[in-house]
Amino acid sequence: MLELATLSCAVLAAVLITGTAAADSRADPPPAQSTERTPLNRCAILSEPDEPTCVRHAIEDLRAYLSEITGEEVPPGSGLDSRARALVLVGPNEARRVLGHLPSTDALGEEGFIVRSGSKDGRAYVVATGATPRGTMYALATLMKAIRAAGRDAYVQGPLNLTTKPAVAVRGMHLNGWPLRRPYGFRAWTEDDWRRYIDILSYQSVNLLYLWPFMDIIPLPLAAEDEAYLQEFRRVVDYAQTQCGMEVWMMQSANRVARDNCGILDPRIRPYWRPSQVDLDPSDPGQFQAIMDSREALYRIVNNVDGVCVIDSDPGGWAGSPLSDYVRILKGCRTLLDRHNVHGSQAKVINWLWTGWGRPLGSPDGPQFIGETIRAMKADMPEPWLLIAGGPAYLPVCREEGVLDRTVYLPYGAIEAEPSYPSTNLGFDNQVAVLADVANYPGLLGVMGNTMCPLLQLLRTYDYLAMAWDPAYGRRLESEVLLEVSQALYPDRARLIADCFASMADRDAGKVDSCLERLEPVVEGGKLGRPGVLGRRLFPDSTFVAHAVLLQMRLRAAAEHLYQGAGAGADRAAYARLVEELLDAYLTWDAEHGWHVLWGSGPWQLGNLSGDPHFATAVGDLRRVLGDEASVNAFFDDIGARLTAKHNPASAMADAVEPMRRRVLSAVVLTPNPARDATVSASSIADESRYPPRNAIDGDISTLYWPGALVEDNKEWFELAWPQPQVLHKVDAYFLRHDSMWHRTIHLQRENEAGVWEDIATCCPVDSGAHAVVRFELPAAVTAPRIRLVNLLDLFEVEVHE
Numbered sequence: 001m002l003e004l005a006t007l008s009c010a011v012l013a014a015v016l017i018t019g020t021a022a023a024d025s026r027a028d029p030p031p032a033q034s035t036e037r038t039p040l041n042r043c044a045i046l047s048e049p050d051e052p053t054c055v056r057h058a059i060e061d062l063r064a065y066l067s068e069i070t071g072e073e074v075p076p077g078s079g080l081d082s083r084a085r086a087l088v089l090v091g092p093n094e095a096r097r098v099l100g101h102l103p104s105t106d107a108l109g110e111e112g113f114i115v116r117s118g119s120k121d122g123r124a125y126v127v128a129t130g131a132t133p134r135g136t137m138y139a140l141a142t143l144m145k146a147i148r149a150a151g152r153d154a155y156v157q158g159p160l161n162l163t164t165k166p167a168v169a170v171r172g173m174h175l176n177g178w179p180l181r182r183p184y185g186f187r188a189w190t191e192d193d194w195r196r197y198i199d200i201l202s203y204q205s206v207n208l209l210y211l212w213p214f215m216d217i218i219p220l221p222l223a224a225e226d227e228a229y230l231q232e233f234r235r236v237v238d239y240a241q242t243q244c245g246m247e248v249w250m251m252q253s254a255n256r257v258a259r260d261n262c263g264i265l266d267p268r269i270r271p272y273w274r275p276s277q278v279d280l281d282p283s284d285p286g287q288f289q290a291i292m293d294s295r296e297a298l299y300r301i302v303n304n305v306d307g308v309c310v311i312d313s314d315p316g317g318w319a320g321s322p323l324s325d326y327v328r329i330l331k332g333c334r335t336l337l338d339r340h341n342v343h344g345s346q347a348k349v350i351n352w353l354w355t356g357w358g359r360p361l362g363s364p365d366g367p368q369f370i371g372e373t374i375r376a377m378k379a380d381m382p383e384p385w386l387l388i389a390g391g392p393a394y395l396p397v398c399r400e401e402g403v404l405d406r407t408v409y410l411p412y413g414a415i416e417a418e419p420s421y422p423s424t425n426l427g428f429d430n431q432v433a434v435l436a437d438v439a440n441y442p443g444l445l446g447v448m449g450n451t452m453c454p455l456l457q458l459l460r461t462y463d464y465l466a467m468a469w470d471p472a473y474g475r476r477l478e479s480e481v482l483l484e485v486s487q488a489l490y491p492d493r494a495r496l497i498a499d500c501f502a503s504m505a506d507r508d509a510g511k512v513d514s515c516l517e518r519l520e521p522v523v524e525g526g527k528l529g530r531p532g533v534l535g536r537r538l539f540p541d542s543t544f545v546a547h548a549v550l551l552q553m554r555l556r557a558a559a560e561h562l563y564q565g566a567g568a569g570a571d572r573a574a575y576a577r578l579v580e581e582l583l584d585a586y587l588t589w590d591a592e593h594g595w596h597v598l599w600g601s602g603p604w605q606l607g608n609l610s611g612d613p614h615f616a617t618a619v620g621d622l623r624r625v626l627g628d629e630a631s632v633n634a635f636f637d638d639i640g641a642r643l644t645a646k647h648n649p650a651s652a653m654a655d656a657v658e659p660m661r662r663r664v665l666s667a668v669v670l671t672p673n674p675a676r677d678a679t680v681s682a683s684s685i686a687d688e689s690r691y692p693p694r695n696a697i698d699g700d701i702s703t704l705y706w707p708g709a710l711v712e713d714n715k716e717w718f719e720l721a722w723p724q725p726q727v728l729h730k731v732d733a734y735f736l737r738h739d740s741m742w743h744r745t746i747h748l749q750r751e752n753e754a755g756v757w758e759d760i761a762t763c764c765p766v767d768s769g770a771h772a773v774v775r776f777e778l779p780a781a782v783t784a785p786r787i788r789l790v791n792l793l794d795l796f797e798v799e800v801h802e
Contacts, residue, residue, distance in 0.1 A: 037155040038117040038124045044084035046094045052133045054245035058140040069154040086124040095129040105131040112165025113139035141203045144533045170446020171468040172208030177418050177452030181594035184453050187268050194236045196537040202244040204465040209240045212251040215298040217272045219258040225265045230301040250305040253316030254329050255280045257294045282325040292332050299340040307348030312357040323376045326357035352388040367393045374401045410448040415460045418452040421604040422593045426505045428463045432474040435467045492529025509560035516553050523550050551589045558582040566618035580639050583656040587647045596655045605659040613702030623667035636661040666768045668701050675800040678720035696795045707792045711740045721786040728782045730801040734771040736794035741765045741772035747790040748776045
């Protein structure tokens with residue numbers, strides 16, 4: 001009888017993150033692990049001959065993966081091949097040969113599955129099956145992630161006994177962003193790139209792919225290049241559906257239509273949003289027809305999607321337009337789908353509840369209006385229709401309206417903000433909190449994530465999708481997630497890659513340098529080893545993620561060297577070396593993904609550096625060391641001359657040297673002042689352990705006092721008090737640089753004899769490039785034992801001048 005040891009889900013997770021034995025002596029040594037293995041050399045894969053395409057695709061992928069490891073051909077079979085030393089039994093009928101019976105479809109559901117391993121009569125077995133083909137497909141994906149290698153030996157670690165099914169029915173991924181360079185931005189991907197990424201998602205049990213063909217920037221009549229692009233898009237849809245068993249939704253704006261091609265033939269690199277891509281008024285018959293003509297051209301070619309999703313604004317929208325106009329657009333799309341889509345009346349129309357049709361972004365009555373929108377759809381929208389809830393405030397509305405079973409929750413930005421400067425995001429706490437909230441809405445149809453740079457965000461995407469399947473995954477330590485993903489990318493270097501991922505958020509320059517010294521020879525010397533189950537699907541080649549990590553680590557190391565130098569009292573010569581190192585690494589990374597090629601010298605000057613408080617401290621210290629403006633200019637002229645010899649001269653100056661020069665010229669140089677001797681208090685303290693009021697007088701511009709998310713005018717106050725009255729001529733305050741500050745009035749107050757606080761002066765903040773700065777210049781000296789600043793936001797520092 002087949003001997004099957006049991007293994008809990010938690011233990012299986014531990015198995016999945018163990019490292020592999022080295023392929024050669026230069027690879028990472030394997031961590032300690034169980035010695036029990038199920039070998040997969042000389043393996044035959046047994047399955048039913050009539051399995052659907054998605055299962056056959058998964059089987060062929062497994063065969064190829066095992067062959068890559070062992071160097072042996074892995075034959076298919078339909079019986080117990082006596083020559084095979086190991087068997088992989090795929091599907092219910094094969095599984096019953098060794099298990100006898102399976103859980104029912106009711107128990108496993110449409111997508112649950114079993115993965116078990118064991119041995120019988122000296123031969124190893126692995127069973128991978130669901131009650132349905134889709135479950136079997138996910139079982140095979142889980143098996144592939146569990147496969148390990150030692151040289152040419154393939155195996156799974158320990159006996160496997162996993163029975164699982166998803167927490168929510170729909171688990172989706174949406175790609176939305178900007179045309180960065182391949183492969184960073186998905187707009188530039190080739191058809192083969194798309195297939196590879198869809199395979200990556202299939203390993204993570206994604207069953208909904210939400211794509212945007214950007215018909216909103218394609219004019220009519222269709223040019224040959226645009227038609228070819230849409231035909232390619234159709235083939236990508238077909239691949240996701242047939243080979244990976246996914247449902248595919250296609251996104252569009254409600255009413256944005258292109259008038260011309262902006263002078264760019266290739267839609268993959270065509271700019272948006274431009275004046276030639278306009279929002280049309282659906283109440284005007286001619287403009288409504290233009291909207292429908294554009295969408296019909298799309299539906300006629302991409303006629304195989306399972307659903308079309310219309311976002312209610314951003315892009316698109318029409319101020320003050322009634323809901324009836326929006327429903328008219330949705331119904332028009334319904335008619336066109338009935339006419340052209342291969343699924344006919346079964347094709348879905350999905351409404352992405354975002355800002356609300358005809359409403360400005362951030363309207364305070366947004367949830368109420370969304371309720372009206374849902375009721376309008378109930379009353380007038382033909383079936384089938386679904387919803388995407390674009391924010392947490394909409395989930396209670398969907399529950400109250402009884403449409404949770406029609407709703408997919410897309411917490412936009414949980415994985416990656418869009419737009420944002422390209423970088424690999426670490427930290428999973430926000431994702432845990434976002435998905436934990438889903439438990440409060442039983443019956444919710446599903447969840448979806450979004451990403452702008454998909455291959456940079458594999459860490460968060462992997463974690464997000466794992467929690468969508470099993471919320472208990474959120475209890476995993478970040479270090480465990482990093483190691484698991486690294487194992488799936490580069491199994492021979494899993495520990496190194498995981499350490500490098502972690503170091504990208506480390507403040508210890510020594511740790512960053514140590515990881516970088518280990519990584520550079522591995523990546524540059526072609527010593528990453530055999531790619532893992534995710535790594536083999538990367539593009540343009542399997543080294544991409546390691547290469548991207550290397551460039552980001554060089555930038556991280558250079559930044560920490562600068563901050564460390566500032567703390568160690570660097571002189572002018574040391575600063576010249578440190579600043580040049582930083583800008584050199586920044587320009588190398590920026591040129592790699594092409595952010596400033598896309599945006600010019602506008603947003604995100606110096607990328608993410610300026611958001612780091614330590615950067616502000618270093619820049620202030622640099623200004624102190626350099627002195628006057630002439631000295632600052634000479635310093636950066638010298639650096640600019642060297643960097644323009646190594647990089648594109650225009651980019652080197654516009655995207656690095658000049659922004660850094662401006663930051664130094666406008667830097668805060670803090671000096672000892674009476675504020676540091678004050679006792680401070682505040683009316684609002686949101687997190688005293690991390691952001692106490694004292695931080696605003698500690699002489700460090702990188703630390704802050706946080707009064708809470710006070711992004712509107714308020715009456716909250718910050719107080720300084722001295723044992724003896726102080727003579728004041730000037731007070732400076734450095735607040736967070738935030739959009740809410742530019743029309744806000746800050747009050748400087750003292751207490752009068754009646755105990756009433758009154759204004760000494762008022763002032764509006766100015767933008768220093770690093771802070772919203774308030775400078776109270778008093779026409780005459782004021783003497784007071786206590787003063788207050790009123791109308792608060794995050795406060796970095798207060799200076800009082802006698």
